[in-house]
Amino acid sequence: MTQIKMHLLVCGGTGCRSSHSEGVSQALNESLTNHGLDAEAKVVTTGCFGFCEKGPIVKVIPDNTFYVQVTPDDAEEIVKEHVLKGRKVQRLLYLDPEREKTVSDDRHMTFYKKQIRIALRNCGFIDPENIDEYIARDGYMALAKCLSEYTPQQVIDIIKKSGLRGRGGGGFPTGLKWEITARVQADQKYVICNADEGDPGAFMDRSILEGDPHSVIEAMAINGYCTGASRGLVYIRAEYPLAIKRLQIAIEQARTYGLLGENIFGTGFHFDIQLRYGAGAFVCGEETALIHSMEGKRGEPTFKPPFPSEHGYMGKPSNVNNVETYANIPVIILKGPAWFASIGTEKSKGTKVFALAGKVNNVGLIEVPMGITLREVIFEIGGGIKAGKEFKAVQTGGPSGGCLTARHLDTPIDYDNLLAAGSMMGSGGMIVMDQDDCMVSIAKFYLEFTVEESCGKCSPCRIGNKRLHEILEKICKGEGTMEDLEKLKNLSQVIKDTSLCGLGQTSPNPVLSTLENFWDEYVEHVVDKKCRAGVCKSLMKYTIDAEACVGCTACARACPVNAISGERKQPHTINPSICIKCGACMEKCKFNAVLLQ
Amino acid sequence: MSQIKSLDDLRKIKEAVQKKIQLREKSIDPEKVIQIKVGMATSGIASGAREVMAFLIEELEKRNIEAVVTQVGDMGYCYAEPTIEVTLPGKEPVVFGNVTTKKADEIIEKYIKNGELIDGILPANYHTI
Structure with missing residues (x-):
């Protein structure tokens, strides 16, 4: 054999x-x-x-x-x-x-040395389309333990003791949320998994669903037991076809084994899960908008309270947690709350998954203990800045977060420290920037995203963000004034204070944090009409150094708009009114005669 | 697939399927279990290393000994193939030469189980860095 x-x-x-x-x-x-x-x-x-x-x-x-x-x-x-x-x-x-x-x-x-994989424990280890491999890794053991050994309140107490907080961004204590949903009396309750991951460049939840879908299914069933819900719903965006396919396979396999359905483990507990597809609207990650979208209504938020825990899907109490939050649950049950609480900082326990992107050498998906510093993440796990350039900023929390600078590098990462530094944990996007990134343009990029994604229900978000974006565009074009910078600040504050939901309440964060941390750069754009990173094209000017130019005509031939003139073997010149600032001349010149200012 | 109706059912399935990924589980922390490297270069294979490796994997499992059996390239002992290197947790690696299935059986019984040194140990002729 x-x-x-x-x-x-x-x-x-x-x-x-x-x-x-x-x-x-x-x-x-x-x-x-x-x-x-x-x-x-x-x-x-x-x-x-x-x-x-x-x-x-x-x-x-x-x-x-x-x-x-x-x-x-x-x-x-x-x-x-x-x-x-x-x-x-x-x-x-x-x-x-x-x-x-x-x-x-x-x-x-080095990439793996500082990582602790809890939510990602099975990612890259088991075949996600094979329930047996999940079971071999103690899969569904936590559910069995909860159903046969604990009362719902005991399970809730375990989660509370573990100190787990919502991984979708807000950081609300998970155990407390479960307890609130459990307390409300209703004939029907729902367990909802928020898999509407919308931050640009973030793929934590997608990877968990693709790599270990059963851990989410198991945790949702545990939640159903605790809160008294017999139905689970996963709200997932249709742009995640592979995650959807693996979830469907996993749900089907769990049903075949009797781990979903009627009378699970012979304990009289019923639970089943269905999928609901989203069309990829960012605002639908907000729980009330998500619930409306699932009900077939427009994906628009409503004022809280009432919270979904009391009045959620179809008006019934609904527990909404994010994918990564659920993925932590089975391990906490099996290894105990004390073990989980031993990892992390005082108020933020456990680990956090980040999608590390941007100008770092090791782009990828990482899971690190709370309390690790940005320096460790960027320079050790991330392997430092690409091409040996200089670190400038790191953006956390996606369009709701902010940009942190070199002085924050040694700040331990947890919910509270990031908030205090003017950013937020968010769902775990982490985009690293170097000297070639213009911070005004970065703020503009995120505003473009929020303007596009605002549902338009409340005016501060619908109109305010549009105005913010216009002012930023004006500054990038070199037409900004110091007064505009004041306006940016004031308007941002108003939008934050008066918006209906989390999208508008956080959308000015990229502007505020760059104003705070990169004020000089804004002033340069406004007063000196300069963009030090060389990103804002309107502020750049290409010229030819007459002494270095040998008149080879290479640049003139490369210019797509014929903006360069000059006799052969004579210094050439660029006509700024025709130049579209594409940089082709600079690339072609062998004598470093084309200058960028 | 039959339905799982109790915690015991789940445990039974777990035991049955655990073997499928046991190899992966053990490799998370190989220092904690016995590691055996089998020299599997051309000379090793020609003198029967494949049979020895299969024998080791099968027998260790039958005798309930947790070990990771890895194949490696030429260890440089072409005169004494097949060669295997055995590292017991916390000990220096020991290399055995001319390992037949019979010899392998002796290695399991004497060295791996009792730490008893037997004939056929080759002098270490290299340092790894």
């Missing part, structure tokens, strides 16, 4: 799949069969490993070899060398940029 002695884990997250990881699994399988090794090694498609920068990832077990940027063409070599002869394929190993040495396994990668 031959035994499986090797597992080849291939990332099947959206990131790696878009760089053809499916082709890699297929090629590996074919090659294993061709070499007669299919009884000895098994290819497993898993969820996200997090190291999206270098996908597709293939991890070989048991030696933990971490292959990066694997193409289907590499499959044959991996099988012939590694599976057959035990020799690692050196050229596919991750190259540590600092030491310029290949790293043979993921346990020696």
Whole structure:
């Protein structure tokens, strides 16, 4: 009898799949069969490993070899060398940029050293489309334990003691929310999972649903037991087809095993889950708007109170939690609240998943303990700023958050510290910026997003954000005045104070935080008409240094609008009224004669 | 698939399926279990390393010994293939040469179970960094 002695884990997250990881699994399988090794090694498609920068990832077990940027063409070599002869394929190993040495396994990668994976515990470890692998990792054991050993209140107490707070952004204590929903008397209650992840560049919830859908299903059932709800609903955006597919498969498998449906574990507890699809509106991440959208109404928020815990879906008490919050629940039940509370800071317990993006070397999905500093995240896990440039700012909390600067680098990350620094935890987007990013333009980018996504119900958000955006555009064009900066500040404050829902109440944050932290840069745009990052095109001017120019005509030929004139072998000039500032001349010039001011 | 009707049912299924991912579980922290490396270069394979490896995986499981069996490239002992390197938790690795299935059986019974050194140990001729 031959035994499986090797597992080849291939990332099947959206990131790696878009760089053809499916082709890699297929090629590996074919090659294993061709070499007669299919009884000895098994290819497993898993969820996200997090190291999206270098996908597709293939991890070989048991030696933990971490292959990066694997193409289907590499499959044959991996099988012939590694599976057959035990020799690692050196050229596919991750190259540590600092030491310029290949790293043979993921346990020696700086990217993973400071991470603690709780919500992502099964991502990149199990096959998300196979319930057995989840069960093998203690899956559904927490639900069984709750149903057979604890009363609903005991479970709520465990969650309360753990100190878990909502991972969707607000940071409301989860146990307390459950207790409130549990207390309200009603003939029908609902458990809702908010999978409407809308921050630009964020993909934490998507990765959890793609890599470990059962953990969310199990937690929702536990919540149903605690609050007295028999129906669960997942509100997920239709732009997440893979997450939807894996959730559907998972729900179907759980039903077959009797882990969803009637009389679960023979305890008389009924619970089932259905999916509701969103059309991708940012405002529908707000819980009241989300509920309206699920009811078939316009995705618009309503004033709170009443909170969904009392008056939610179809007017019934509904417990709304985010994907990542749910993913933490089964582990807390099994390992105990004390264990969970031992990780993190005084008021923020456990870990947080971040989608690290922007100008860092290691873009990807990370899970770190609360209280880690931004410096550790950006410079150790993230591997520092791309191309050795200088760190300028980091944006957390998406369009509702703010930009933090170098002076915040050593601030421990938790809900309260981020708020105090003028940003917020948000759902976990983290975008790193360097010297080439213009902070005024960044604020403008986020405002563009909120203007687009505002539902238009209340005027501060609908009109106010539009005006903010107009002022920012004016400044970027070089037409701003100091008075405009005052207006920005005042208007932002009014929008924050008077908007109906969380979208409007936080949308001016990117403006306020950049005004606070990068005031000089705003003043430069307004007074000196300069953009130091070279982003605001209206403020830039291309000129030719007459002494350096040799008159080779390369620039004139590259110019798409014929703005450059001059005789051959004579210095050329750029006509600023025709120039569209595309930079093509600068790229072509071999003598560094084109200057940018 | 049959329905799971109690905590015991779930435990039974868990035990049955656990083997599927056991390899992955053990590799999270390989230092905690016994690690065995089998030299699987051309010379190793030619002298029967594949059979030895299959034997080790199967027998260790039968005898309930938690170990990670990994195949590695040439260890440089072509005169004594098949070679295996055994690392007991907290101890220095020991390399055995000319390992047949019979020898492998002896290694499991004497060295792995009791830490007893037996014939066939090769002098370490390299340092890893």
